Amino acid sequence: MNSILAFYNSSIGKKIMMSLTGLFLIIFLVEHLVGNLLLYANDGGHMFEAYGAFLVSNPVIRTIEIVLFAAVLVHALLAVILWYRNRQTRPDKYELYRLKDNTPLASRTTIITGSVIFIFLVIHLDSFFLPTRFGAEKVSSYELILMKFANPWYDLFYVVALLLLGYHLKHGFQSAFQTLGLRNRKYTPLIDGLAFIVWFLIPLAFATIPVYFYFFQQATSAVLMGVH
Amino acid sequence: MKFTLKIWRQKNQNDPGRFVTYEVNNISADASFLEMLDVLNNELVQKGEDPVAFDHDCREGICGSCGMMINGRAHGEGRSMATCDVRMRMYKDGEDLVVEPWRAKPFPVVKDLVVDRRAFDRIMQAGGFISVKTGAAPEANAVPVPKANADEAMDAAACIGCGACVASCPNSSAMLFVAAKVSQFALLPQGQPERRERVERMIEQMDKEGFGACSNNYACEAECPKGISVTHIARLNREFLRAEFTEKA
Numbered sequence: 001m002n003s004i005l006a007f008y009n010s011s012i013g014k015k016i017m018m019s020l021t022g023l024f025l026i027i028f029l030v031e032h033l034v035g036n037l038l039l040y041a042n043d044g045g046h047m048f049e050a051y052g053a054f055l056v057s058n059p060v061i062r063t064i065e066i067v068l069f070a071a072v073l074v075h076a077l078l079a080v081i082l083w084y085r086n087r088q089t090r091p092d093k094y095e096l097y098r099l100k101d102n103t104p105l106a107s108r109t110t111i112i113t114g115s116v117i118f119i120f121l122v123i124h125l126d127s128f129f130l131p132t133r134f135g136a137e138k139v140s141s142y143e144l145i146l147m148k149f150a151n152p153w154y155d156l157f158y159v160v161a162l163l164l165l166g167y168h169l170k171h172g173f174q175s176a177f178q179t180l181g182l183r184n185r186k187y188t189p190l191i192d193g194l195a196f197i198v199w200f201l202i203p204l205a206f207a208t209i210p211v212y213f214y215f216f217q218q219a220t221s222a223v224l225m226g227v228h
Numbered sequence: 229m230k231f232t233l234k235i236w237r238q239k240n241q242n243d244p245g246r247f248v249t250y251e252v253n254n255i256s257a258d259a260s261f262l263e264m265l266d267v268l269n270n271e272l273v274q275k276g277e278d279p280v281a282f283d284h285d286c287r288e289g290i291c292g293s294c295g296m297m298i299n300g301r302a303h304g305e306g307r308s309m310a311t312c313d314v315r316m317r318m319y320k321d322g323e324d325l326v327v328e329p330w331r332a333k334p335f336p337v338v339k340d341l342v343v344d345r346r347a348f349d350r351i352m353q354a355g356g357f358i359s360v361k362t363g364a365a366p367e368a369n370a371v372p373v374p375k376a377n378a379d380e381a382m383d384a385a386a387c388i389g390c391g392a393c394v395a396s397c398p399n400s401s402a403m404l405f406v407a408a409k410v411s412q413f414a415l416l417p418q419g420q421p422e423r424r425e426r427v428e429r430m431i432e433q434m435d436k437e438g439f440g441a442c443s444n445n446y447a448c449e450a451e452c453p454k455g456i457s458v459t460h461i462a463r464l465n466r467e468f469l470r471a472e473f474t475e476k477a
Contacts, residue, residue, distance in 0.1 A: 003472070010431055011401075011441035012468045086440040089333050089400035095234070095247065096326040098300035099398055099447055107445030108398065175444040181466025184459050 012179070014078050019176035021075040026173065026198055028068055033205055040212070045142025052141050056133075076118055083111045106171040113168040120161035149213035158210040166203030173198045229255045229316055233268065235280055235327045238337050245337065247326075257317040261304060262287060262294060264316055281340040287312040289453060292388030295395065296341045297328040302392040302451040310390060310453035330391050332400035334437040345391050347437040348405060354433035355426035356409045358418050377415045384411035386454040393448035393456075399440030404448040406434050407464035408456050414467055424476070427467040 007013035035055070038048040055061045099108065106113075127148050132141050149155055173195045177183045183191060230253045238245030252268050259267070262284050269279035285293040294311040298304035304314040319325065329337050334347040387408035394402050410427050413419025419426070442461060449458045 006432075007472050009435075010468075011435050012431055012465055013472070015441055016465070016469065082441050082443075086399035086401075086443070089438060089440040090331055090398075091333055092331050092337075094297060094300065094331055095236075095328055096297070096300035099396070101301065102396065102447040102450035103398075103445040107443065110443070171444070178444045178458070178462050179442075179465055181462045181464075181469055183462045 011082075014082055015179045018075055018078050018082070019179040021071040021078075022172050022176050024071050025068075025075065026169070028071075029202055029206075033202055036206065036209055039142075039145070039209060045140070045145070049140055049142055052132075072121065076114070079111060079114055104171070106167050107175075110168055110171055113164045116161055116164050117168060120157070120165075123157075145213060146217060149210045149217070152214060155210035155214045159207045162203045162207040165206075166199050169199035169203065170195070229257055229319075229321045231255065231264070231316075231319065231322070232324045233327055234324065235340070236329055236337075237280070237340055238329075240339060241336055255316050257315070259316045260287065260312050261298065261314040261316065262312050281338075281342050283342050284312060289313045290388060292390040295330060295390045295392055297326075297330065297395060299326055302330070302396040303390075303453055307450070308453060308455040310388070313453065330395035332391075332394050332439070334400065334402075334439055335391060335394060343391070345389070347439070348389050348391065348402070350437065351402065351406060351430050351433045352409065355422065355429035356413075357422075358413060359421060360418075371417050373416060381412045381415040384408045384415070384456065384460050387412075387452075387456055388454060390453060392451045392453060394439060396447045396451035397440065397442075398445065398447065399443055400438075401442045401448070402434050402437070402439040403442040403461050403464065404452060404456055404458065406430050407458075407460035410464050410467055411460040414463065423467070424471045424474075427464065427471050431464075431468055 008017075035048070035051050038051055039045065041047045128141060128144055131139055131144060149158075174183065174191055177187070177191045230251065233250045233252060234247050235250060236245060237248045250268055250272075252264060252271075255264050255267060262282070265280060265282060272279045282296060283293040285291040287294075289310040289312055292310070295303060296311055298311070298314070303309055303311045305318045306314060327341065329335075329341045330343045330345075335343040335345055338344050385408070387405060389405060391405070393404035394400050397403075410430060413426060414423055444458075444461075446458050449456065
């Protein structure tokens, strides 16, 4: 028990926990995207709903869901703790500090992009997770998607938040491997190759969904709004 | 060449300190940054003023004594250079230069541009050593060392402990320093007996001294006068994991 506490107390231990939770959340993103791409089947959400029903009825998935929420909280909490402690290390600031000459912007803004993603997550869960899982009246995810994504401001927020997620991962993905000690001459080219998929393609694919629904599913949306 | 220098002056640890502006003229373009400060100090002494205190020793980039923030960059302009390696021709004639000490909580200012870097010594005392038994020296070629390991250990051992990694890091993290020291021993047979305790103790001491955590933005590598690579930080993390997740022998 003592050694576990020592691990948590050390700066590297905290960072290893951040990298593991971060990578786990990236795996979740892949799974989430696979489900979301079913929306492009253009079958009135039939396949998407079936996929969702399968997930909800699967006890393994429901267990992992708890781990997922825990991972988000651990990742966010440790981020705030490390960020706060790191800020205490230089009480007297430099008169002139050209950090930007030496470091990419993405590496210096993870706390900001991460905070926006956290706010996005709360709104996203409130929009879709809570009503479909705990809502008083039965409502399908697909109907909710049509309703929510009819609002251009809501869509814009989604696109911005998802692009910031990409920017967060631009630093975070390679950073996780560095912290786990896996970035070396042998693996760095592979990690950098995968990084492009993770930070660019995955968030971009997510961001196309609100755009697609706003511009190409408006008609269906209007019909539904009439019903409700 | 001439320069306008805005230099941090601080009498002692208790003095709040302030910037004082000085003009220097007739500086040779080939003068090093420290020689330029020598010229300034000569003038100050002649005027009966207190010269600017700064650390220096070898003046050929291998001792790690000198180090200051020049115009927002640790060891000034250029890559893989200590302050003594920086030449005045790297700046524009008439340029304004802001000269500050390393700023980090574990590196308190002693006077002017001199900071107390004994936190590094305490990290070394915690584990940056190997045990050597007395007796006749073994035959040098008796212990095989892979060439790649020898090269990598040598790269790590190039660390001169100047503190530029801490000074340039937004978190004042000492990870590059500790990584270099842990790497040079972990890669060689002589470092094996204390391999596990070394990384645990050095990290513990590093945290205790109040250095920040690494956020992998690699400012340290960019400013390191010896060009120590952050792949050593990955190795440090690996060594830490290895120590934490294996049973004690």
